[in-house]
Amino acid sequence: MIKRLAKSIREYKTPSIITMFLMVGEVVIECLIPFITARLVNQMKAGVEISEILKVGLMLAALAVVSLCCGGAAAYTCSKASAGFAKNLRHDVFTRIQSFSFNNIDKFSTSSLVTRLTTDITNVQMSYMMIIRTAIRSPLMFVFAIVMAYIMGGSLATTFVIVVPILILGLLFIARKAMPAFRRVFKKYDKLNESIEENVRAMRVVKGFSREDYEKQKFSAAATDICKDFTKAERIVALNAPIMQICMYFNMIFVLTVGSKLTITSMGKIVDVGQISAMLTYGMQILMSLMMLSMIYVMVTMSMESIKRICEVLEEEPNLKNPENPIYDVADGSVDFENVSFNYSKNAKKYALADIDLHINSGMTVGIIGGTGSSKSSLVQLIPRLYDVTEGQVKVGGVDVRNYDIKALRDSVAMVLQKNQLFSGTIKENLRWGNENATDAEIAEACRLAQADEFIKTLPDGYDTYIEQGGTNVSGGQKQRLCIARALLKKPKILILDDSTSAVDTKTDAFIRKGFKEYIPETTKIIIAQRISSVQDADMIIVMENGSVSAVGNHNELMQNSEIYREVYEQQTNGGDFDE
Numbered sequence: 074m075i076k077r078l079a080k081s082i083r084e085y086k087t088p089s090i091i092t093m094f095l096m097v098g099e100v101v102i103e104c105l106i107p108f109i110t111a112r113l114v115n116q117m118k119a120g121v122e123i124s125e126i127l128k129v130g131l132m133l134a135a136l137a138v139v140s141l142c143c144g145g146a147a148a149y150t151c152s153k154a155s156a157g158f159a160k161n162l163r164h165d166v167f168t169r170i171q172s173f174s175f176n177n178i179d180k181f182s183t184s185s186l187v188t189r190l191t192t193d194i195t196n197v198q199m200s201y202m203m204i205i206r207t208a209i210r211s212p213l214m215f216v217f218a219i220v221m222a223y224i225m226g227g228s229l230a231t232t233f234v235i236v237v238p239i240l241i242l243g244l245l246f247i248a249r250k251a252m253p254a255f256r257r258v259f260k261k262y263d264k265l266n267e268s269i270e271e272n273v274r275a276m277r278v279v280k281g282f283s284r285e286d287y288e289k290q291k292f293s294a295a296a297t298d299i300c301k302d303f304t305k306a307e308r309i310v311a312l313n314a315p316i317m318q319i320c321m322y323f324n325m326i327f328v329l330t331v332g333s334k335l336t337i338t339s340m341g342k343i344v345d346v347g348q349i350s351a352m353l354t355y356g357m358q359i360l361m362s363l364m365m366l367s368m369i370y371v372m373v374t375m376s377m378e379s380i381k382r383i384c385e386v387l388e389e390e391p392n393l394k395n396p397e398n399p400i401y402d403v404a405d406g407s408v409d410f411e412n413v414s415f416n417y418s419k420n421a422k423k424y425a426l427a428d429i430d431l432h433i434n435s436g437m438t439v440g441i442i443g444g445t446g447s448s449k450s451s452l453v454q455l456i457p458r459l460y461d462v463t464e465g466q467v468k469v470g471g472v473d474v475r476n477y478d479i480k481a482l483r484d485s486v487a488m489v490l491q492k493n494q495l496f497s498g499t500i501k502e503n504l505r506w507g508n509e510n511a512t513d514a515e516i517a518e519a520c521r522l523a524q525a526d527e528f529i530k531t532l533p534d535g536y537d538t539y540i541e542q543g544g545t546n547v548s549g550g551q552k553q554r555l556c557i558a559r560a561l562l563k564k565p566k567i568l569i570l571d572d573s574t575s576a577v578d579t580k581t582d583a584f585i586r587k588g589f590k591e592y593i594p595e596t597t598k599i600i601i602a603q604r605i606s607s608v609q610d611a612d613m614i615i616v617m618e619n620g621s622v623s624a625v626g627n628h629n630e631l632m633q634n635s636e637i638y639r640e641v642y643e644q645q646t647n648g649g650d651f652d653e
Contacts, residue, residue, distance in 0.1 A: 074384045078197070081165050085157035088150040089205050095147035096209040102140040103358070104217040108224075109133060111351035151206045159198035166190055166386050174393040175459050176417070181386070184267035189386055192262050193379035200376035203369050211369065215362035222355040230352070232327040233359060236320045240360060243316040244367030247309055248374065254306035255375040258299055265295040310371060317364050324356040393461060399478035403485040404470035405435035406566035406597030408456055413465035415451060424463070425451045426620045433613065435470075435566070438590065438598045440608020442641065443617030449601045450490075452617065453569045456599075457486040469567065487565035489573040493556040495544030500529060501536045503555060507562030515562065522588040523558035524581050525551070549576035557585065567597045575603055582607055605642045614638070 082089065113129045170178075170186060223230045272279060272288050279288055332349040413429040425448050433439050443449050454460055455467045458474045466473045474482055487507070495503050504516050511519075516536065520526040528551055532538040544552045553576050560568060568589070574582045586607070589598050602608050609628045616624040616631065616638050624635035631638040 074380050077384050077387055078162065078380060081161040082154075082158050083161055085154045085161070088154040088157070092147050092150045092154060092205045093209045095143045095150065096206060097213060099140050099143040099147065100210055100213040100217055102136050102143070103214070104221050104355075106133060106136055106140075107351045107354040108221055109136075110354075111348055114350055147206060151202055154205060155198050155202035158201050159194050162194050162197065162383070163190055166194070166383060169387055169389070172391045173389065174391055174461075175454070176392050177389055179417070180389070182263065182267065184270055185263045185382075186386070187266050187270070188262045189379075189382050193382050196376045196379040197383065200373050203372055207365055208369050208373075211362040211365040214358055215366070218355045218358040218362065222352060222359070232324050232331075232356070236324050236356075237359065237363065240316060240320045240363050244313060244363065244370075247312050247316075248367055248371045251306045251309040251371055252374050254302045254309070255371075255378070258302045258306075261295065261299050261302065265292075265299060268292050268295050310368075313364060313367060317360060321357065321360050324360065325353060328352045328356060393458060393479065395479055396476055399481070400472055400476050401478050401481045403477065403482065403566055404472070406485075406595070407435040407468075407470055408433040408567065408597065408599075409468040409471075410452075410455075411466050411468065413455065413462050413467060415455060415460065415463045417451075417460070424620060426455075429465070429622060431615065431622065431625070433597060433599070435597055436595050437612045438586075438610070439600070440611035440614040441599065441601045441617060442603075442605070442608060442614065442638070443623075446619070447617035448620040449617050450571055451620075453488070453571060453599055453601065456567060456569065457483045457488055459488075484563065485565055486567045486569065487560035487563040488569040488571065489553075489556045489560050490571050493544070493552050493573065495540050495547070495552055495555060497540065497542040499534075499537050499539055500532075500555065503540055504536075504559050504562060507559040508564070511562050516558075519558040519561040520554075522561055522585070522592055523554045524577070524584050524588070525554035525558050528554075550578075550581070553577060554581075554585075561593070565596060567599065568593070569599045569601075571601045572603060574600075574607060579604070579606055586610065605638075605645050 109129065110133065113126070113133075117126065166189065219230075219233065222233065268288075268291055272292070279285060328349060332352065336349065408431070410429040410431040413426060414424045415426040416424050429452065441449050441452065451460075455462055456469060456474070458467075458477070458479060461475065466475070468474065469477070469482065469486070496506070501513075501516060504519065505511055507519070508515070513536070517526060520529060529536060529538070540546065544555075547555070553573050557570065557573060574585060577585070582604070583606075586600075589596070600608055600611065608614050612627065613625060614627060614631055615622060616635050618637060623637055624631055626634060632642065
């Protein structure tokens with residue numbers, strides 16, 4: 074996992090290495106200052122000229138300035154390296170998500186992916202910052218301070234034989250106890266983000282049913298749950314302070330008591346005042362180093378859970394890949410299903426689609442109807458290779474879709490899904506998702522065919538009207554028409570409308586189909602619809618039932634040969650309804 078994440082450091086290796094060298098310089102200087110100070114104190118006790126004191130004082134001031142500069146420069150390079158690493162990591166994770174097929178995406182919830190891109194990567198960033206700075210500084214400070222303490226203090230340094238093991242054991246115990254609580258928090262972040270996302274997306278429904286109080290309670294429960302785990306973990310981590318203080322005061326009492334006695338009894342020959350002063354400073358440095366190491370241990374261990382979650386995304390292999398020698402040219406809009414069976418999961422007991430054999434000529438208008446769960450959407454999603462077939466093959470232009478370059482195939486197949494999605498930006502910007510180089514005239518023509526130009530002209534800013542995230546400031550029917558226009562701008566060989574006119578009235582629906590017939594006759598048009606009137610004039614109508622093709626034919630043929638089709642037609646013409 075660490076190797077996988079290390080690939081995201083890239084151009085920030087240099088500032089990371091510079092940070093480490095700066096930390097070494099800062100530690101060396103900080104350990105030298107007490108040593109020089111102790112010698113000066115001893116010299117002053119024995120008697121020394123003021124010029125010598127000034128000379129040493131200037132040296133100490135210079136060392137302090139250099140140490141400060143090293144620390145400041147390290148803070149800058151460390152921030153640059155950690156922030157850059159997080160930027161690259163977010164880019165790598167997001168890029169990986171973009172390469173996922175629907176099968177891959179189905180393994181992760183939206184809220185979980187958001188948490189991994191935000192909270193988890195932030196945790197990794199903080200850990201990396203501590204590793205290249207504090208994790209270098211603290212061990213070095215500990216080692217150097219121990220060595221200098223024994224050089225300066227001699228027998229007084231035995232205090233560390235008692236204090237250090239106690240502090241280490243205490244800090245390790247605290248870290249191990251706190252970790253389970255920290256681990257639980259990350260899974261609960263997913264739940265919290267899910268609650269927020271769901272509430273914001275469905276705000277109109279929430280207000281329509283006056284469920285604000287319920288949503289607030291649900292959010293509060295998720296937030297409280299996280300708070301409890303964090304509180305428990307922080308309460309345990311807070312024990313660091315009293316353990317540190319106990320060890321620090323013990324060290325001070327030991328050094329002052331034993332050191333003073335040795336200084337008096339030996340008349341400064343064994344231990345002098347300067348050594349006592351240095352020992353107090355080195356003792357503080359040693360104990361603070363150990364405390365920082367414990368905090369690093371907690372942070373890094375906590376981040377391992379985040380690293381694991383991030384690597385799950387980075388190591389997820391897209392199950393849809395380009396062939397070695399892909400075909401880039403789609404000859405025409407013909408579609409063939411040859412003995413096709415499909416399932417979303419290998420563990421499923423029943424196929425979502427079974428034994429599908431169909432031939433659709435280029436330029437045909439094909440209607441697909443069927444009840445809920447008949448796998449109409451599953452059928453058409455195989456054409457642009459949003460999923461791969463489990464058995465058999467799907468051909469477009471006489472070629473197996475698995476032999477095409479994925480981008481080339483999808484550029485030739487325009488699909489308007491059931492869940493229409495508009496993005497924040499102007500109407501023009503949304504429409505140019507179909508063709509980023511589309512002219513204003515081409516945009517207007519596509520909107521005219523999709524029966525969207527009329528309502529766009531009534532908007533204050535016309536085609537420059539800003540669309541809110543998700544298209545919340547336009548109606549369902551307007552959103553559908555804009556999505557159809559966007560698909561038309563691709564100038565596809567195959568146009569698939571997956572129940573994409575359900576929110577428009579029958580008159581508008583008829584105008585849309587008429588426009589398709591007149592202006593894009595060579596494009597294969599596949600229409601999934603709830604209304605029989607939307608597919609009645611199609612060249613071919615496919616009736617789906619339980620993942621299989623129940624009947625195929627035109628309207629008149631199906632009225633005679635298909636009981637399902639005839640019943641649906643009669644229900645709708647007699648004022649009934651048909652649940653797609």
